[in-house]
Amino acid sequence: MTQKESDPRTAVPMRQRVHDTIRDHIISLDWEPGLRVSEKDVAEQLGVSRSPVREAFIRLSEEGLMEIRPQSGSYVSEISFDKVYESLMLRRALEMAVAAEAAEKRTAFDLVRLNDLVADQVAASEAGDRARFFELDQQFHRALTEIARMPSAVRLIRMIRGAVDRVQRMRISRGESRHVQVIEAHRAIVDAIEARDAAAASAAMDAHLNCVELFAQIIRSPEVREYVTPRAS
Amino acid sequence: MTQKESDPRTAVPMRQRVHDTIRDHIISLDWEPGLRVSEKDVAEQLGVSRSPVREAFIRLSEEGLMEIRPQSGSYVSEISFDKVYESLMLRRALEMAVAAEAAEKRTAFDLVRLNDLVADQVAASEAGDRARFFELDQQFHRALTEIARMPSAVRLIRMIRGAVDRVQRMRISRGESRHVQVIEAHRAIVDAIEARDAAAASAAMDAHLNCVELFAQIIRSPEVREYVTPRAS
DNA sequence: GTTCCTAAATTAGTATGGCAGTTGCACTGT
DNA sequence: ACAGTGCAACTGCCATACTAATTTAGGAAC
Numbered sequence A, B: 001m002t003q004k005e006s007d008p009r010t011a012v013p014m015r016q017r018v019h020d021t022i023r024d025h026i027i028s029l030d031w032e033p034g035l036r037v038s039e040k041d042v043a044e045q046l047g048v049s050r051s052p053v054r055e056a057f058i059r060l061s062e063e064g065l066m067e068i069r070p071q072s073g074s075y076v077s078e079i080s081f082d083k084v085y086e087s088l089m090l091r092r093a094l095e096m097a098v099a100a101e102a103a104e105k106r107t108a109f110d111l112v113r114l115n116d117l118v119a120d121q122v123a124a125s126e127a128g129d130r131a132r133f134f135e136l137d138q139q140f141h142r143a144l145t146e147i148a149r150m151p152s153a154v155r156l157i158r159m160i161r162g163a164v165d166r167v168q169r170m171r172i173s174r175g176e177s178r179h180v181q182v183i184e185a186h187r188a189i190v191d192a193i194e195a196r197d198a199a200a201a202s203a204a205m206d207a208h209l210n211c212v213e214l215f216a217q218i219i220r221s222p223e224v225r226e227y228v229t230p231r232a233s
Numbered sequence C: 001g002t003t004c005c006t007a008a009a010t011t012a013g014t015a016t017g018g019c020a021g022t023t024g025c026a027c028t029g030t
Numbered sequence D: 001a002c003a004g005t006g007c008a009a010c011t012g013c014c015a016t017a018c019t020a021a022t023t024t025a026g027g028a029a030c
Helices: A014-027 A039-046 A050-062 A081-105 A108-126 A130-147 A151-174 A179-194 A198-208 A211-220 A222-227 B014-027 B039-046 B050-062 B081-105 B108-126 B130-147 B151-174 B179-194 B198-208 B211-220 B222-227
Strands: A066-069 A073-076 B066-069 B073-076
Touching (some): A014 A050, A081 A130, A081 A179, A081 A198, A081 A211, A108 A179, A130 A151, A130 A179, A151 A222, A151 B081, A151 B151, A179 A198, A211 A222, B014 B039, B014 B050, B014 B151, B050 B066, B081 B130, B081 B151, B081 B179, B081 B198, B081 B211, B108 B179, B130 B151, B130 B179, B151 B222, B179 B198, B211 B222
Antiparallel strands (some): B066 B073
16 A cells, blocks of 8 residues: 655545555455455555554445454445445435536536536547546536535435446446437536526436436346346345 | 443444444534544543544544544534535435335335324324324334335435434424424325325425425524524535 | 744554454364 | 364454644743
8 A cells, every 4th residue: 555645735544545445446346246355454465554444344334335244254245236226216316406406506607617528528429438438427427516515415425336336337348338318418407407497407317317227227238147146135 | 331232143333332322412412513522532431442432433424423633633513504404405315215116116014004103193293292203203214215125225314314413403302393294294105105106205205305494494493593603514 | 912933742543462253164973 | 974063263343552743832032
């Protein structure tokens, strides 16, 4: 694990860096679901003590990415269809609220920002830059939370995001994409926000994050099926 | 802090008990917003070491009830109107999703359970048992999450609940109540669930947890105004 | 009296040690 | 061959020790 930066203002706690590192391993499926990991081993591997590792484990278990069995062992969580579907629903619900509130609070400046993001997405799509498109998609949703002034919403979304990110990663690496639909959906959301129509913004987000459709796409991926436990809750 | 139980199956981690204890202090305003608390002092006061206290602090800070400033000190979070309003919106969004899903998945058995809960609430209201009514209200919403099979939803709701619970506590101790409206709203939700009408269930929950109205009631309480910082984000 | 600087006290962050519960495996008896 | 049992290694939980950054109090200079 990298040494702490010299500038204390930019210093990020070790437990945070350990958390992010482990999260990457889990999301990228470098650590497969069900894998047993121990505080001690991870601490040694990262060159830190068990305290920050332990705190990272606790946080990851609260995010549903790990499971801690006291006095027994810690494991990478299994992926279940039910959990993925629930996470999709919850994220949609939160993002709908964010979109509605953004429509209420948006300024002229915010509109420019959103339109620029959509334009960049069009450019990234035409350039075939998949990673850039994905990053801009995240920025778009993040921008909405900032416009709506709902910082807690991002915290909550982050809490449930892990479950779907693991399966999403598989699909991205396989090359599936629906850039056109995504861009159209974002345009509809921006239009509703421009009109200050909270209900329309919420509805547009609802359509954008349609659980049933997204879920169907996910479970069709053979890679996903391989990893997901068939019918666990 | 009480000693660990002899039965390991019912043993609850110390950090959990410390967390709950501190949370009670904060919610009940026994520890006022802005109060400085140190890991060391709390550990001595509860008769445990710093480790579980520290882990409880971290979790409480993730719930927005505490604020940890590295190498400096830990404080009970201030209450801000913006945070309370945001929490109300997010909770409504989550509960709407839960209600909609409950309408899809409900069984005949679930209907009996919900109707019984509402009937008990009527009885508690007529008996003037405010605490019991409050408890049944919580049970009602908890039952919905179980019917919808959405365990992550309760985790998320718990994460944001703290902010409103602190101000809610003031209003309850003051004796304000709208039992009739609450019961009517719960009836409407149960009816929609009985009809398996997800949209209606969601709409009924939306009306039940109307942010604007709830927020208006909250900020009218003089006790709340006294504690809440005027215009912080 | 005010300002600035220094040093000591306090804080959370991290490292390490000891403990009790859990697990798995070798051993034993049948 | 197999079921039961006890032991040993391993695990995460909690306690303690140490570190580094921040705050604060006190005194010196003006």
